[in-house]
Amino acid sequence: MNPENYLYLSALLFTIGASGVLLRRNAIVVFMCIELMLNAANLAFVTFARMTQSFDGQVIAFFTMVVAAAEVVVGLAIIMTIFRSRRSASVDDADLLKR
Amino acid sequence: MTGWDTAGTLGLLAAESVRTSTGEAIQFWVLGAVAVAGALGVVFATKAVYSAIFLATTMIVLAVFYVAQGALFLGVVQVVVYTGAVMMLFLFVLMLIGVDSSDSLKETLRGQRFAAGLIGIGFGVLLIAGIGSATVAVTAGATEPYALASDSNSAIESIAELIFVRYLWAFELTGALLIAATLGAMVLAHRERFGPRLTQKELSKARFRSGVNLTPLPSPGVYARHNAVDVPARLPDGSPSDLSVNAILAARTLRRPGDRRPAGEDRPGSDRR
Numbered sequence: 001m002n003p004e005n006y007l008y009l010s011a012l013l014f015t016i017g018a019s020g021v022l023l024r025r026n027a028i029v030v031f032m033c034i035e036l037m038l039n040a041a042n043l044a045f046v047t048f049a050r051m052t053q054s055f056d057g058q059v060i061a062f063f064t065m066v067v068a069a070a071e072v073v074v075g076l077a078i079i080m081t082i083f084r085s086r087r088s089a090s091v092d093d094a095d096l097l098k099r
Numbered sequence: 100m101t102g103w104d105t106a107g108t109l110g111l112l113a114a115e116s117v118r119t120s121t122g123e124a125i126q127f128w129v130l131g132a133v134a135v136a137g138a139l140g141v142v143f144a145t146k147a148v149y150s151a152i153f154l155a156t157t158m159i160v161l162a163v164f165y166v167a168q169g170a171l172f173l174g175v176v177q178v179v180v181y182t183g184a185v186m187m188l189f190l191f192v193l194m195l196i197g198v199d200s201s202d203s204l205k206e207t208l209r210g211q212r213f214a215a216g217l218i219g220i221g222f223g224v225l226l227i228a229g230i231g232s233a234t235v236a237v238t239a240g241a242t243e244p245y246a247l248a249s250d251s252n253s254a255i256e257s258i259a260e261l262i263f264v265r266y267l268w269a270f271e272l273t274g275a276l277l278i279a280a281t282l283g284a285m286v287l288a289h290r291e292r293f294g295p296r297l298t299q300k301e302l303s304k305a306r307f308r309s310g311v312n313l314t315p316l317p318s319p320g321v322y323a324r325h326n327a328v329d330v331p332a333r334l335p336d337g338s339p340s341d342l343s344v345n346a347i348l349a350a351r352t353l354r355r356p357g358d359r360r361p362a363g364e365d366r367p368g369s370d371r372r
Contacts, residue, residue, distance in 0.1 A: 008231075012138075013138050015220075016135070017141075019222075020142035023212060024142065028193060032147075032150050033141060035181075042177075043165075046165050049168075050168045050170075055258050059261045062258075065177070066273045068185070069280075072185050073280045074280050074284055076188055076192045080196070083195075083196050087347075092207050
């Protein structure tokens with residue numbers, strides 16, 4: 001097996017996550033799909049680190065994880081705030097600017 | 100792994116000669132299928148909790164892949180941070196918001212689902228074709244081999260040197276970012292209380308002053324076919340009383356307070372809770 005296969009898997013996972021962001025309307029599921037995309041990108045970074053035989057890719061993946069953790073905290077707090085005022089976690093219901 | 104190392108040391112850099120061991124290939128094909136199935140489950144599961152479990156599956160599989168590719172530290176961090184902390188946060192928020200806040204399945208934009216699927220497939224084909232045509236150059240860049248998994252201590256030392264020496268400034272900035280995110284979450288989740296907390300006496304007085312509902316609200320299920328909490332009580336003329344059902348329950352079951360339930364759903368034989 002060629003190590004490039006990890007890259008194909010990463011691209012596939014990223015695509016599935018992106019489609020999920022477009023398809024789903026529950027804000028939490030949309031957020032999970034974003035996490036899936038971040039994980040796919042991390043897999044690509046680790047694979048590149050292995051291919052180029054350096055540790056820089058692993059360090060970038062590590063920083064991605066840290067930033068993703070911070071993003072999850074703020075994003076979930078925003079979703080909870082929206083749910084509190086709208087009684088719904090659907091992204092269609094946050095349409096205050098339209099009215 | 101060893102096959103890759105020897106290929107690297109021998110300088111056989113053509114794409115065909117870069118091979119992993121058979122064990123890693125078997126692991127990749129088995130666990131890769133699991134990862135893709137989990138990712139599809141995240142997108143297509145009807146309930147958000149199922150999506151979370153599927154996502155945890157995919158993340159654990161990715162952790163195994165990290166370890167298999169020599170990134171032992173990242174594999175452990177993946178399990179601890181992602182499947183531990185992040186998924187726990189997701190489940191916490193799911194429980195707070197209500198477990199069955201599932202998607203309503205009607206499309207709000209006509210053709211949006213079809214267009215999204217088409218865009219997704221097109222994007223995937225583009226990405227995979229791009230990798231397929233670009234990999235030769237990437238593989239040829241592998242010049243200096245090092246022991247990937249055989250000597251994990253030196254690997255961790257190398258990562259530590261990168262993080263704490265070369266990328267020290269970025270690492271310190273992530274600390275600032277984490278503190279800012281924590282403060283942001285606290286500000287967003289905090290609710291200011293305007294005015295003192297009302298006692299039961301004051302609440303009662305306010306209720307009589309408004310004059311809307313002087314008596315306690317009717318109990319759910321009175322004179323109805325079921326006595327479950329989400330079944331509205333029947334008024335003397337047989338119509339359901341919206342006051343008898345908790346507003347949060349009505350919101351969770353995606354029923355607006357004004358909706359009448361369809362006649363078939365209220366029959367004793369139906370499996371409504």
